[in-house]
Amino acid sequence: MKTSLKSKIGITFVVLGFISPVFGLIVPFLGFNTTITTSLITFFLVGGPEVFLLLGSFLAGKEGVKLVKGKVKKLFGLPEExxxxxxxxxxxxxxxxxxxxxxxxxxxxxxxxxxxxxxxxxxxxxxxxxxxxxxxxxxxxxxxxxxxxxxxxxxxxxxxxxxxxxxx
Incomplete structure (x- = not known):
């Protein structure tokens, strides 16, 4: 199955939603002031994953959702259909x-x-x-x-x- 560019960008946002909490762990080592550090950590841990997942699902569309759904099912050992x-x-x-x-x-x-x-x-x-x-x-x-x-x-x-x- 050939995946469109829009779906690939959407899937990238979905993946970013899953890994964005890791960015929250990196932020304190970047040397920002306390306000910016706190804001970025809060975004990456609390609101960011949901925003990225929502944006990614809109961009990926039905094609991207089916692709991600198949990968998640495969990860848990479930049938892809x-x-x-x-x-x-x-x-x-x-x-x-x-x-x-x-x-x-x-x-x-x-x-x-x-x-x-x-x-x-x-x-x-x-x-x-x-x-x-x-x-x-x-x-x-x-x-x-x-x-x-x-x-x-x-x-x-x-x-x-x-x-x-x-x-x-």
Whole structure:
């Protein structure tokens, strides 16, 4: 399968999303002032991976998503073609996605969450863990059903309001 330049750029952004937390470890050694260092580390650990993954998925399109999906499945020893998940696999996938969503949103509502010693010392592992939860939930446990449902969420479809019944 020949891959377009747009898909290759998108896949590059997806890969960058996965490895950007590593850049957060390199930033302190670059000699920037404290404000810039803190901002860059925060971006590379907290917001950057999600931005890169989202941008990459838009650029890669369906072709790139299929290519990455096949590679991820191969990595976990799953068949590259579409497969149906059983009900327990699907439920585990939904739990992984909900847990990922909670871990991404919750810290924003807790003052000084990133200043807690346990979180501050393990932020890199927390970031990688949350990204892995999403990947596991969608690609590994969710099967083709999960990918189909997620694609239905972002696809626009015309919708008509139900007709009102007139009372006589």
């Amino acid at each position: 579409d497969y149906a998940a059983n009900s327990s696999q699907y439920r585990i996938g939904v739990i992984c996605i909900l847990l990922w969503l909670f871990l991404i949103i919750f810290p924003g509502y807790v003052p000084h969450f990133f200043e807690m010693p346990l979180v501050r010392e393990n932020l890199f592992y927390l970031s990688i863990g949350t990204d892995l939860l999403l990947i596991l939930g969608v690609f590994v446990f969710g099967g083709n059903q999960m990918v189909t449902k997620i694609s239905e969420i972002v696809r626009w479809e015309p919708w008509k309001l139900p007709e009102k019944k007139v009372k006589n």
